[in-house]
Amino acid sequence: MQQPEIDNLINSLKRLLLDTTLINIPDFNNKELIEAKSHSDYFYIDLNKQGRRLKRYTLQLRAKRKKELPLLRLDLVGPDHPNPPGNFPFAGEKIPCPHIHIAKEGYGDKIAYPLNSETAGLYLTEEELEDFIQVTKKFLDKCNVGNLSTYSFNTQQEQFNI
Known part of the structure; x- marks a missing residue:
């Protein structure tokens, strides 16, 4: 995929396609898949807490x-x-x-950036990093989800440190 297409997919305004107004943050060792749509494309947003580490949480945006x-x-x-x-x-x-x-032409998703870098633009405080709901909201905002305010979030927040 060429960089203008990657950038367009990331930056396009999206809306979540859910049958409910509740977004469930998955419990330990589970995952959730949320579908979204822009004007011309469909997307998957993965919320993944599978793995051996209790605090593990990976979120990703993919074009369908x-x-x-x-x-x-x-x-x-x-x-x-x-x-x-x-x-x-x-x-x-x-x-x-x-x-x-962040996907880059010629590299795919092989490049990582610190959250507080200008390139990433995903500023999360230490306190926010401890809250799966805040992390999810910031990530969905980074994905340019426009109808986020119509949803509430549910999680069974585990108490521990990264």
Whole structure:
């Protein structure tokens, strides 16, 4: 996929397609799939808490027609991500979790950025990182979901540190 198409998919205004006004944050070792639509494309938004680590939570945005390529992926817990060499911010650097992957032509989702970097633009405080609802809202905002205010969120928030 070429960069203008990637950028257009990420930046297009989307609306969630749910039968309810409640977004369930998955429990430990579960996942949820939310569908969304822009003017011309359909999307999947994955909320994934599967894995051995209790605090693990990964969110990603995928275009339905290219569902194998995450456009955005937020990793809350995991190992440092070694970025490949290249001509982009943080090239060749190891990026600690939490971080966000943003699709780039020629690299797919292999590039990670610190959340508080200008490139990522996903500023989350330490307090917000402890709250799955706040993380989800910020991620959906980053995905450019326009009808987010019509939804409420439900989670069984576990009490622990990253």
